[in-house]
Amino acid sequence: MAAGAVLPLAGVPLAIKDNMCVIGTRTTCASKILGDWVAPYTATAVERLLRAGALPLGKTNLDEFAMGSSCENSALATTHNPWDPTRVPGGSSGGSAAAVAAGEAVIALGSDTGGSIREPAAFCGVVGFKPTYGRVSRYGLIAFASSLDQIGPLSKSVEDAALVYDLMAGKDPCDATTVDRPVEATLGGFPKDLAGLRVGIVRDFALDRLEPDVRAVYEAAYGDLQRLGADLVEVALPTADYGVATYYLIAPAECSSNLARFDGMRYGLRAEGADVLETYERTRAAGFGNEVKRRILIGTHALSSGYYDAYYVRAQKARTLIAADFARAFEACDVIACPAAASPAFEFNAKSDPLAMYLMDYYTIPMSLAGVPSLSVPCGYVTPQGSDKPLPLGLELTAPLFAERLLIGVARAYESGTQHAAHRVPPVLEASAR
Amino acid sequence: MTTVVSSPVQHLEVNGIPFEAVIGIECHVELKTETKMFCGCRNLFGAQPNTNVCPVCLGLPGALPVPNRIAIELLVKAGLAFGAEIPAFSKFDRKNYFYPDMPKNYQISQYDMPLSVGGSVSFWLPDGTKKSVNLTRIHLEEDTGKSIHSGSSDGRIAGSTSSLVDFNRAGVPLMECVSEPDIRSAAEAVAYLEALKRTFVALGVSDVKMEEGSLRCDANVSIRPAGWAALGTKSEIKNMNSFRSVLRAIESELARQADVLSRGGRIVQETRGWDESSGVTIPQRSKEQAHDYRYFPDPDLVPIEFSKDDVRRLRDAAGTLPQARLERLIEVDKLTVAAAHQIVDTAGLADFYEAAARMSGSPQATANFLLGDLARLANDSGVAVAASGATPEALAELVALTASNAINSKTAKDLLVRIWTSGGSPSHIVEAEGLAQVSDLTAIDRLVDEVIAANAQTCADFRAGKNKVMGFLVGQVMKASRGKANPALAEERLRARIEAGSPA
Ligand SMILES: [Zn+2]
Numbered sequence: 001m002a003a004g005a006v007l008p009l010a011g012v013p014l015a016i017k018d019n020m021c022v023i024g025t026r027t028t029c030a031s032k033i034l035g036d037w038v039a040p041y042t043a044t045a046v047e048r049l050l051r052a053g054a055l056p057l058g059k060t061n062l063d064e065f066a067m068g069s070s071c072e073n074s075a076l077a078t079t080h081n082p083w084d085p086t087r088v089p090g091g092s093s094g095g096s097a098a099a100v101a102a103g104e105a106v107i108a109l110g111s112d113t114g115g116s117i118r119e120p121a122a123f124c125g126v127v128g129f130k131p132t133y134g135r136v137s138r139y140g141l142i143a144f145a146s147s148l149d150q151i152g153p154l155s156k157s158v159e160d161a162a163l164v165y166d167l168m169a170g171k172d173p174c175d176a177t178t179v180d181r182p183v184e185a186t187l188g189g190f191p192k193d194l195a196g197l198r199v200g201i202v203r204d205f206a207l208d209r210l211e212p213d214v215r216a217v218y219e220a221a222y223g224d225l226q227r228l229g230a231d232l233v234e235v236a237l238p239t240a241d242y243g244v245a246t247y248y249l250i251a252p253a254e255c256s257s258n259l260a261r262f263d264g265m266r267y268g269l270r271a272e273g274a275d276v277l278e279t280y281e282r283t284r285a286a287g288f289g290n291e292v293k294r295r296i297l298i299g300t301h302a303l304s305s306g307y308y309d310a311y312y313v314r315a316q317k318a319r320t321l322i323a324a325d326f327a328r329a330f331e332a333c334d335v336i337a338c339p340a341a342a343s344p345a346f347e348f349n350a351k352s353d354p355l356a357m358y359l360m361d362y363y364t365i366p367m368s369l370a371g372v373p374s375l376s377v378p379c380g381y382v383t384p385q386g387s388d389k390p391l392p393l394g395l396e397l398t399a400p401l402f403a404e405r406l407l408i409g410v411a412r413a414y415e416s417g418t419q420h421a422a423h424r425v426p427p428v429l430e431a432s433a434r
Numbered sequence: 435m436t437t438v439v440s441s442p443v444q445h446l447e448v449n450g451i452p453f454e455a456v457i458g459i460e461c462h463v464e465l466k467t468e469t470k471m472f473c474g475c476r477n478l479f480g481a482q483p484n485t486n487v488c489p490v491c492l493g494l495p496g497a498l499p500v501p502n503r504i505a506i507e508l509l510v511k512a513g514l515a516f517g518a519e520i521p522a523f524s525k526f527d528r529k530n531y532f533y534p535d536m537p538k539n540y541q542i543s544q545y546d547m548p549l550s551v552g553g554s555v556s557f558w559l560p561d562g563t564k565k566s567v568n569l570t571r572i573h574l575e576e577d578t579g580k581s582i583h584s585g586s587s588d589g590r591i592a593g594s595t596s597s598l599v600d601f602n603r604a605g606v607p608l609m610e611c612v613s614e615p616d617i618r619s620a621a622e623a624v625a626y627l628e629a630l631k632r633t634f635v636a637l638g639v640s641d642v643k644m645e646e647g648s649l650r651c652d653a654n655v656s657i658r659p660a661g662w663a664a665l666g667t668k669s670e671i672k673n674m675n676s677f678r679s680v681l682r683a684i685e686s687e688l689a690r691q692a693d694v695l696s697r698g699g700r701i702v703q704e705t706r707g708w709d710e711s712s713g714v715t716i717p718q719r720s721k722e723q724a725h726d727y728r729y730f731p732d733p734d735l736v737p738i739e740f741s742k743d744d745v746r747r748l749r750d751a752a753g754t755l756p757q758a759r760l761e762r763l764i765e766v767d768k769l770t771v772a773a774a775h776q777i778v779d780t781a782g783l784a785d786f787y788e789a790a791a792r793m794s795g796s797p798q799a800t801a802n803f804l805l806g807d808l809a810r811l812a813n814d815s816g817v818a819v820a821a822s823g824a825t826p827e828a829l830a831e832l833v834a835l836t837a838s839n840a841i842n843s844k845t846a847k848d849l850l851v852r853i854w855t856s857g858g859s860p861s862h863i864v865e866a867e868g869l870a871q872v873s874d875l876t877a878i879d880r881l882v883d884e885v886i887a888a889n890a891q892t893c894a895d896f897r898a899g900k901n902k903v904m905g906f907l908v909g910q911v912m913k914a915s916r917g918k919a920n921p922a923l924a925e926e927r928l929r930a931r932i933e934a935g936s937p938a
Contacts, residue, residue: 021496034495041489043496142495147733176500176735254733257528260539261493265599276534303530303728312730 007053008167015105017096018059019066020046020151021140029142030074031064033287035268043140044175045109045151045168052167057105060095064289065259066116066144068092069360072348073291081123082426084389087345090120096154097124101426107164108154113145114247115340115364117152118376122340122394125378125426127411128154129161132402133371134179136165137172143258145251146177148368158377158412162186165404179402186408194413195229200333203234204241205363210342214393217380218339221395221418224379225337228417235329235336239321243366244358246322249302249315250369255292256299262287294354323370330400335410339363340376340394344384367398374398377411378420389427392420444619444685446657448695454660455688456668457617457653459626463609463640464577464648465508471576471607472499472542479646483582483600491605493537498734499576501526505607506549506738507748508639509574512609513550514749515633515757516569524549524738526574530728535579535599543610545729548573549738555613556757557629558764558771559621567626568614579604603647609639615654615665620684623653624677632756632779644676651680655687656701666691666701671715673707683708687715759784767797776805782820786829793830800833807850815854823857824850831860840864842871844917873920875927878911881919882927885910893932904928 016022019029021039028034042050050056063073071079071094079094081087082102089098093110097120100108110117112130121128129152136151143149153164169183201222207215226232264270264283271282288296302311329336340363351357367374376394383390395414399407446453467477473490489497510520527545550572558564580603585595611630617623631642631649642649651674656666671687674680686708691701706715756778763774763784777787787804791797804819808829812819832849835841841849841864849860849869864870872878885907886893892903904925911924 019496027495029495037495039496040494041497138496139498140496143734145733174500175498177498177733253730257530257540257728257730260530260532261495261537263532263534263539265534266492266537267494277532280532300728303730305726305728308728308730 007051008163009049009107010053012054012107013057013105014049014054015057015060015096015099015108016046017062017066017093017108017110019062019111019142019144020109021142022046022056022059025059027059027142028076029065030062030076031262031287031289031292032075033262033269033283035270037267039140041140043151044137044172046140048168049109049164054107057099060093060099060108062095063092063116064292065142065255066092066111066113066149067255067291067295069115069119069357070346070348070351071095071120073289075289078348081345081391082428083125083345083391084387085428087347087391088123088350090123090341090345092116092120093128093154094120094123097121097126097128100124100126100154100156102429103425106155107160109151109164110154111141111144111149111151112364112368113148113150113251114368115361117154118340118364118374118394118396119360121154121376122378122392122396123345125381125392125394126154126156127158127161127375127377127415128152128394129165129375129408130368130373131165131169131404132179132373133368134177135169135183135373135402135404137168137175137178139172139174143254145254146258147254148247148251150368152375158375158408158415159187159190161375162408162412165408169404181402184402184405186405189409190412190416191409192413193229193417194225194410197230197335197410198233198333199225199230199410200235200329200336201232202237202240202329202336202338204237205338207339210339211382213382214339214343217382217393218395221379222337224418225414228413233333235332237322237325237329237366239318239325240366242318243322243369244362246315246318246369247361247365248298248358249311250319252295252299253302253312253315254299256296256303259288259292259296291354319369322366326366326370326372326398326400334399335403335407336398338396338398340396344382344391344393363396367396372398372401373404373407375407375411377415379414379418380420444688446688446692448657448659448692452660453657453692453695455618455620455684456615456656456658456665457619457623457684458615458668459613459617459623460652460654461611461627461630462577462650463611463630463634463642465505465607465609466638466640466648467502467505467508467607469502470605471502471505471574472605475605477606478602479648481602483598483602486602487604491537492601493539493604499542499732501735501738502607505574508607508637509549509572509609510740510745511637511748511752512611512634512639513553513572514745515637515752515755516553516555518550518553518569518572520550520740520745521547522740522742523547524740526732526735526738527729528732529575531725533578534597535581535601535604537579537601537604541575541578542732542735543575543729544573555626555629555633556761557625558760558774559625560771562764562771564764565622565625567616567622570612570614572609572611575608575610577603577606577608615656620681620688623684624681627651627677627680629757636756637752653680653684653687655684655691657688657691657695667703669701669703669715670705671708672705672718673709675710679708679710682713683715686713690715754784756784759788763787763797767791767801769797769801773801773805776809777801780818782818786820786826789826790829790833793827794833794837796833796837799837800829803829803833803846803850807847808854811850811854822854824853825857828853828858828860835860835864839873839920840870842918842921844912844921845869845871848917869918871920872915872918873923875923878919878923878927879931881911881914882924882931884914885928886931896932897935 020043027039061079070088071091096108096110099105101124117128269287273279379395381390528540530540548571553569579601583594586593656668658666791800
């Protein structure tokens, strides 16, 4: 660093989700299968932040291979929600969300495949931003589902998320899926209010499905948008309802192939067998957790001859329809607002049925399938009965492809026009600080 | 490249009924690029194991492939050389299966949208017959690493105690070229492979060295009653390591199938390995079940698009291709198949030949000089014809001088040696040094009379029926003329004057 030059992230503590490679450090994906594997290179997104002066604090916990919505699928550690340690931080980027919420890191990187940044951000009361697919390089991000994975920031404020995004975004010669198109800076020149903005409220996401207290928070949030000058318009996403089913074919299909490389032959865990085949079987049986195995099985089946057309091909067609729904909706509105999750953070072991867990991503998956940029910004709190701990909720804002500047501007106006975000500290921490 | 096809066309018969061979060939050809298919590692044969590797070609977690544009263009050039269609839109797919020398346990390949579709390969058999074999497709994929097994006596996996993997080859661009089952004999299979090799070498697409593994091929072989449309059950022959083993393996397999059928047996669909030492194909341990490769589009890569302009640019860059040259040499210039192949397969010779033949107007005489005296000079000196002092203009002059009887063949040979080392124009040398052939009757007769006078006994022998001595006498005339006499005329005059019994 040249004398006198000030790097944009000089000295800023950065937490990194442990599915991103940082040279010379152990990278686990919260799985036993990687063993003591040390990454021999650094992910592009991380590299760009380090070059901007960020100080890597360490790696954060996640659901194994980013597969989960609570961090409970980590094979290595348990992460608690700073707002209520009896509850999950969300997932899969739960470690990053909790680290920012607890003030351990100023900014953190997460990865979002079907909501893995936005849902934990909502659960932990921080900002979590998933850019347009292809905006941030995936090079060095250990793949879960390549066509959906996208790295993004988690932070206390929209402004911090914008700063980090601007530094990371853009074409990477090491990732063929990054888009070669100029990046519009999102930081600075924020709008003061939302005057003239058309905010789409999704008819198909009717709030009456939610618990009354949660519903009241979202109704108030929509009211705040209006108060700040926005026009609320009803939009339809008729195929969004098929999002979860579509996602749970495409993502497992890709993961079944992406995770094939973990076989005990070259790195990571190796459970010796009598021959190569048995070594594969033992290694993978011992190294992968149940949720990872479940998805590998689903994905392998979806790609199998005789089932490929019925499952994988149809899921891709559904994905195209969902993306078309968004395109149509954005003819009538500028951004879409909806809940980031149907509930606040739940207690450990509350979602032992995988399907119930999958539905946690109901509001985030359609945006991932469509590739559009989407973020969660704190929008209020609910205190469950019998508890004295308020739990945060997140408002999910979504913009058209590559409209990150618009999205960040709206989120920032909402954040500064309300008092839900950032400045509140989880009561647990307030107590311990006293 | 000389053809190894020497055996006569194999006769196939089952219980007196004539059968025909139906053969399709699948070739894997390593492309000659600087770097690998999806990373910046060098594409180099024979380096120390695991020295040309990186996170991408080792399939490390988080690494991503980025396609090598040059490799894609080389494949498209290869397709265009055979008149294939280059679709505007193509993509990469993942072929999923576990194998220790495949770092990701999937291979990036192309399934249903290959870069090159159709096309046909034309070639000529030694007897002059022209044959065309249609191509199904040519697609691009990445090569795997190489397993080295130790502890077994033969280096094979059976009986080995440990295996090592060299990933230098992992990720090398590999072109798979699939033919239709249009091949009707082992000799045609080899001629087909030679035609592929000739074109790939000319285009700079590949070295095509079977011994280094840059060309690997499998043959799908079946037989059926001659003229039938239905296909017989095929076997897939692997482990053929040279053109010669391709020939022998297919012949052996055809004979085996005919034998099985004539004993009333059935051919089973299977993979058989060619065993060079025993000269037969042997069933390979069949895999537990048929593989389900679970192909799906590789989400790490974006589709490949080719505009009409891209295709035109690549077609224009290719220059004259061996197939087109052979067509001209064999069908227009009427050269023999062997001569045409020799010209086309020697670097730089085809351009030389075509220029010289055009100027001389006598393709066959041009080819004779080129493949006779000039080839010998090239061979002895280790210098290519095109790099010698001889130019196409000089050769054309020489052909013309010989054809018009202006010089005799002895002078022509001497001139070739001179221009090989010092260049120059044969007609200038002939004129300056008075080397023109003497065809003037008076002058010849004077020499003939001198020779007859000096060799009275030999002439008597000739008259007594010893025809062999004529060669000696012609030689004496040539010597007396310092090589310039027209030898045919000299012999004619010798016969006439000896038989006339003139001056004894
Ligand atoms: Zn490499």
